[in-house]
Amino acid sequence: INAQGEIIHFNGDTSPYLHPSTGKPTFHIFRMARPFLEYGIRQPVQEALETGMPTRVVLREEDGKPVMVEVIPAEENFLVLFRENHFAEAESYQDQGANWLQMQKEMKRWRDDIITVTEEREVAFEELQSTHEELISRTEEMQLANEELESATESLHSTNEELRTMNEELQNRQQQIIVQRNFSDAIIATMHEPIAVIDEGFAILRVNPAFCRYVNLSENRVLGESLHDIAGLDRQEISPLLNTVFKEGIVLDGCQLEGSFAFGKRSLLLNASVIANASPKAVLIAFKDMSETMNAYRLLEAKNRELEIYNRELWMFGSAANHDLQEPLRKTLMFARRMLDDESIGNASRHFLERIISVTENMQNLVSDTIDYMQSSPEKKFRNTDLSHVARQSYAELEDVIAARSATVTIGPLPHSLVLPSQIKHLFTSLIMNAISYGRPNVPPEVVIGVEEIKLGELPEISGSENKFCKVRIADNGQGFDKDKADRIFEPFYRLHSKDAIPGNGLGLTICKKIMINHNGFIKACGRKNGGCTIDLYFPRAEK
Structure with missing residues (x-):
């Protein structure tokens, strides 16, 4: 047994002295001792536990047979020996055994009282255990509430971090918007095409340097003035288009204007689009000078007409050349074949005539293929x-x-x-x-x-x-x-x-x-x- 009286090892058959206790399972030696040992074993065990010295006692079983119980300290634990058949030693303790027998009779009466007290203690222990379980349950509930509180605290911290992150993102977005605006301003400023922003009354709100160069006026002279007056646009032609852009929000793409403007005779392409979410409402317009392109296009059309004339002439030349070149070749072939049919000519002449026919046929094919190549230009009927x-x-x-x-x-x-x-x-x-x-x-x-x-x-x-x-x-x-x-x-x-x-x-x-x-x-x-x-x-x- 250990110092608490718990059995930690069995050796031999202990069933005559020990048996499983009723109720909750236990290995305590006092709870497992049989009735004739239940109280007699306590004295040697307690004495050995207190003094650390070997102790022994002789007890008698219910049939009067003597049993020696010996308790021997063994390092931190204690060895409990149950001895029978050691009568020499048992007789030396006979008187002591008689006394114990008398004590057992007296204690037998106490046992019933102790059992009753024990049962009452067990009931009290169960009540205490039930109270303990309720306390544990309350503790768990408080722990759960504490965890919920900690979770809510963490959620609050997380929300705070999200708000901080969102604030940083908003600041980054604002910085990006500033960068994008500077970027778009730089693009507009460096564009070669004239660009202007106008309100619904066609007053100029903003221009780029190209617009000022185009109208040959400074930015201060242009801002606030009417677009028609500055650019010399025809009100009857341009006003309905811009009004449609303002009212319907459509994009005006590639509207061609030709005429004499404040900056000279030009062919212009006008693009216009409503600026989203602008207050007051505004439209961005851009001009593209197509004068040189239109002149080049007209020149290209003239060259194309000349090329069509040349192609027709080449076609007519090919047809005529085909006929004029093929005719002498056909006659050469005809005369050579007639001469080849004459049986009176010699072998050498016949060989030369065959060579003439072969070369002439090749020449015919060459002329025909050359004319085909010249006349293989694309038609228009795909x-x-x-x-x-x-x-x-x-x-x-x-x-x-x-x-x-x-x-x-x-x-x-x-x-x-x-x-x-x-x-x-x-x-x-x-x-x-x-x-x-x-x-x-x-x-x-x-x-x-x-x-x-x-x-x-x-x-x-x-x-x-x-x-x-x-x-x-x-x-x-x-x-x-x-x-x-x-x-x-x-x-x-x-x-x-x-x-x-x-x-x-x-x-x-x-x-x-x-x-x-x-x-x-x-x-x-x-x-x-x-x-x-x-x-x-x-x-x-x-x-x-």
Whole structure:
């Protein structure tokens, strides 16, 4: 047991001497002692606790059997021994045991009284415990109220911090407003366009330096004066516009004024807008001098008319030149073929005639392509056209050539675009013919025309506007070309092969590129030696 009498360790069978107490569980040795030990054990235990010396006592069980109880101090704790069968020692204490037996009889009477007192104490203890619990509950309630008070205090501190923060933000906003006002004042002061603020009576409230320079008056001479008088504006023309701005709050954007003003004959653009939340009501107006721009525009119109005349003359010249140049070539071909039909000519002459026919045919094609290039300027009759329909027209035109070369041309669904159908037909015809002409030996040409998705950044010219274009791809399995020639093939008269290997004059792709330029589009080629070629056409999408 410890110094408080609590059992901290059991050894051996103690059930003859100790048993669980009734009521609240406990390990106190006095509460667990059996009735014949209940009072007799107190004396040796108390004596050992007080003196710190070993003590012993002989008690008798209910059947008269002697039991020696020995209490031995062990450091901070005490060892309680229950001994039986030590009769030699027990007899030495026989007299003392007899006395204890008599005492037990007397104390048996007291026990009932003590039990009663104990029960009363337990009831009092329970009442005390109930009172203690109520006190704890009241304490918890007070603690909860204290916590609520602390929470309210913290909330008050938080609100105070928020108010302080809001005050700082308001001060920062006020400072920002001051900075923004200074910024806007600096912008207005440095602008080259005349700017003025007027009230509903058209009196000038504020101007920038450009306005003063424009009317050649100082700011003091301008403020408070009528805008009409200072600028020399026509009251009947400008007053209704400004009254509408004041009353309806609309923005006047780009109102053109032409005439003789206080600062000379000018073409002006007038912009006006109500200043929000201004008191009294005010409108900011800005003038932009368009005199030089209008003069340049008139000059451009005159140049455009001259250019149209030159283009018509060039068209007429091309048509005449085509006829005049083709006529002697046709006669040369006709006479050369007639001479070739004469069986009496020798082999050398026949060879020379064949060379003349070949060179003349090339010259015819060159003249024809040159005239096509000259006359491929954009017309004005753009139409929303199904490109699939135009591609099939080109296919029908080349059907005999396709069959003769055992070629396969596949045309998939193509988008609509705003185009010149005649030029786009020429474009598809030329590209399909190129794909067939540049096929690999002993490999039937395959041409696929379809639509492809435009990837972001694949063409720098339309970067950021990919959704406004559609891409048509013409792919073949022909001879292809080296990557470093992807741009050169669109140059005039550039050829990948000699004229003897593949007929042509080097203007076909040049004309295709000009047609795409006429349509505000782009053309791009990609190929690999003996790995085929792809031509990508980028058309502007037709608006729905």
